[in-house]
Amino acid sequence: MTKDNLMDKVVSLCKRRGFIFPGSDIYGGLSNSWDYGPYGIEIKNNLKKAWWKTTVHSRDDIYGIDAAILMNPEVWKASGHVKQFYDYKSDCKSCRKLFKVADLKHRDICPECGGKLAEARPFNLMFKTHQGPVEDKAGLLYLRPETAQGIFVNFLNILNTYHPKLPFGLAQIGKAFRNEITPGNFIFRTREFEQMEIEYFVRPGDADKKLEEWIEQRFNWYIKLGIKKQNLRKRPHAKDELAHYAKACTDIEYNFPFGWQELEGIANRTDFDLRQHSEASGKKLEFFDEITKERFYPYIIEPSGGVDRSILAFLIDAYREEEVRGKKRVLLSLHSDLAPVKIAVLPLLKNRPPVVALAKAIAADLKKHFPVIYDDTAAIGRLYRRQDEAGTLYCLTVDVESLEDRKVTVRDRDTMKQDRVAVDKLKQYLREKITI
C-alpha cells in the first residue's frame, strides 16, 4: 500500500461506511467542511471522552469548562489576534506564491522569482459575524480562532469559586474557526475545527519542567490509545516559528500519508495572556499565594490538540488490509475505547426464526450495557467483513446449536479467533474486555 493509496482508502472507507460525509453534500458541498455520520460521531465522542477521562476525571488538579464561542471583541485585541491575524498580502503573478506585505523589501517585486506582485489585499484569518439583527459596526464579533481565550477570561471565576492551588489546569473541548489560506487533506485542516485544550497554570520557575512533563504525558496518551510509536514524534519549534504568545513549543506529530504533521502543540505561553488581559480589562489576573503572601502572574503550559486531525491519525493508524483465503479483508483495528460499535450480534441463519429471536434477545439485553448493533441482512462472512470495516470489537454469532446449549460464538476482530461463551456469562465476559 503506497502512502497516497492509504489516504485514499481511509477517506473512501469513511465515506462508504458513513463515518464522515462532505458538508452540505446535496448542494455540492462546501469547501473543506465535513459532517460526521453515525459511526464517525461515535469515534469522535469516544476520543473526546478518552481525553476528558485522562485530563480531567483521573486527576484532581484540572477542572473542565465550556466557554462561549462568541466573545467580547476586546478579547481578541488583548490576545494579539486582531493584530496577528490581520495582514496585507499580495501574490506573485508569475510563481503564484503569497507574501506578507510587511515582510517585503520591495512592494511590487517577488522575492522568490523576481516577478511582478499583484496589488496587496487584506487577509483576515478570523471569521467575522454580527451580534444582533442589524449588521452595524457596533455589533461586530469574531468566531473564536482558538479556545484558549475562553479559559483565560474565566481564570478569576475559577479562582473565586473553586479556589485551586498552583499548579492547576482548566480543560476545554470546543470549536474554533480560522480562515486558513490552505485548508485540505480531508479533516486534517478545516476552517471550522475542534480543539482539546488544557491551560495549565504553574509558578514561573516551574514552567520549563512542567512543559517537559506535559510533552511526555500527551505523547504517551496517543500511544496508549493505539498510535504506533514509530508513527509519532516530538518536534520542538525553532525560535522563528513560535506563535506570538509562546516562548517554547513542541509539536507532537503524526506520520500522515502526506507527511509528518502536527496533532498537538504543547506550548509555554508564559504569562503573556494573563498580563495582556489584566492590562486590557483592568482586572488583575494574578494568583495570590496565601502562605508566602506573594501575588504574581502564573505561567501557562498549553497542551492543545486537534480533535478532527487526531481522528484522522487514529483511523489511518488502524487501517489494515489482509488476505483471507485469497480475498481482501479490510479492518479498522481501533483501540477498544475508540471503536464506534463494541459488539455486533449476528444470526448465522436468518431463515430460522428461533435463531433470529435468540439473537435479537441477546442484542436487546446487551444494549443496556454496551453499544451493540444487530444485523441479519447478509451471509455470515459478509456480516463479519462489514463489522471489520467499522472496527467492531466482537461479533457474537447465534447458531442452531445455541438454542440447545445456550452458548454463542464470540469472534475477535483482530485475530478472527472464536470462543464459545454461555449466554448468561456474556455480560461478564465482555465487561472484562471492554472498558467504556
Next chain:
RNA sequence: GCGAGAGUAGCACAGUGGUAGUGCAGUAGCCUUCCAAGCUACCUACGUGGGUUCGAUUCCCAUCUCUCGCUCCA
C-alpha cells in the same frame, strides 16, 4: 482570494446531438450451519443556469462546487 484540473447511480468506470450502461455496494425473496457463496427481482445518476439546435448529458458561454498548489497552524 489567485492559478491549474475536474464534475454521469453510494463507489469505480463506460457512453451518446435523439435523455444512458457495466462492475461493486445496497434492498427484498429463495437458498445457505462460521469468514465479502449462488440464483431472481428491485432501487439509484448525466452539478446549476443560459445559448445554439426540431432536439443537449453530449457543442458553446456563464455559474456553482470539489480537488491540487500558494505554509496557515489544532
